Amino acid sequence: MRDTLFFPFEARYHSIAKPRDGSMYVMQAGGESGRRATIAGVAIDALSFDEVVDAILAYAAAGGAPAYVVTPNAHHVVLLQSDPLLREVYAGALLVVPDGVPLLWGAALLGTPLPSRVNGTDLFETLCALAARDGLRVFLLGGRAGAAVAAAARLSARHPALEVCGTYCPPFGFENDPVESEQILRRIRAARPHLLFVGLGAPKQEYWMYRNRVAAEVPVSLGIGVSFELVGGVVARAPRWMQRAGLEWFYRLSTEPKRLWRRYVFGNAAFCVLLARQFAARRILRRRA
Numbered sequence: 361m362r363d364t365l366f367f368p369f370e371a372r373y374h375s376i377a378k379p380r381d382g383s384m385y386v387m388q389a390g391g392e393s394g395r396r397a398t399i400a401g402v403a404i405d406a407l408s409f410d411e412v413v414d415a416i417l418a419y420a421a422a423g424g425a426p427a428y429v430v431t432p433n434a435h436h437v438v439l440l441q442s443d444p445l446l447r448e449v450y451a452g453a454l455l456v457v458p459d460g461v462p463l464l465w466g467a468a469l470l471g472t473p474l475p476s477r478v479n480g481t482d483l484f485e486t487l488c489a490l491a492a493r494d495g496l497r498v499f500l501l502g503g504r505a506g507a508a509v510a511a512a513a514r515l516s517a518r519h520p521a522l523e524v525c526g527t528y529c530p531p532f533g534f535e536n537d538p539v540e541s542e543q544i545l546r547r548i549r550a551a552r553p554h555l556l557f558v559g560l561g562a563p564k565q566e567y568w569m570y571r572n573r574v575a576a577e578v579p580v581s582l583g584i585g586v587s588f589e590l591v592g593g594v595v596a597r598a599p600r601w602m603q604r605a606g607l608e609w610f611y612r613l614s615t616e617p618k619r620l621w622r623r624y625v626f627g628n629a630a631f632c633v634l635l636a637r638q639f640a641a642r643r644i645l646r647r648r649a
Contacts, residue, residue: 397467399463399467399635400635402440403456405455407455407457407478408475408476412457413483416582417491419454420554422579424579427580428573429453429455429456429457429580429582430583431458431583432450432456432457432459433460433462434631435562435623435631437631438630452570461606461608464606465606469639470642480582483584484557484584484587489518491522491555492519492521492523496523497551498522498556499556500524500559501528502530503586503589507529507592507594508528511589511591512592514593528544530544535564545575545576549577554578554579555582557588558582562585598610609628610624
């Protein structure tokens, strides 16, 4: 198992983890390591995909205090401008990693490039593959009816050693039902997962992890959006070339226009405005300096 030390620091965590290549890297709370980029006030950890995977696995295996990981995209950045609760959620996250390619473009434009995209679906699949190797249990919460079960079946077929200790698709509005909410937490605690994947959509999944991480008693929870549907084959994923080109949002919009058009048309435009304002302010400050 990796050599890992964890030190609580307010709502975030210091961690020193040993990646698979044997080198050492440090993640520190509050951006003290300098490995963070800020886009429209949202601080994002500047870690590679492999570094994120190693850090999550090490933390889960060590049984650290219950924590959660958020995977922002342009939509999240826009929501964070007017949602104080979501800002609290982000401030308390173990890791904030860039799911959307536009965040990489924005960080590069602002002179604080991020190493790579940490796509939520890729993260989900990779963590499950390595959990099978390391003997870590996983639980899948959320998704459309049957999506979590389908995703678990496909992942178990690929990785026979994977221990999916539970799946559950809660009914609509469950978060407002105290009895249902407590039953969900009991299911999770009884299953004792090391990793909890939460696919409730943003920002519901982020709110849920923030409010329930302690009661769930899971080392690491991750909000992964529509990943159960994508991995389970319920929803088709964009071709690889579109993912690499940052056009996965366009593919999703073309397949589910009625549900997603407002988010992507207005949301992407709002993100561009926020980025342009920050870029302009940065140039003004440089000129004054």
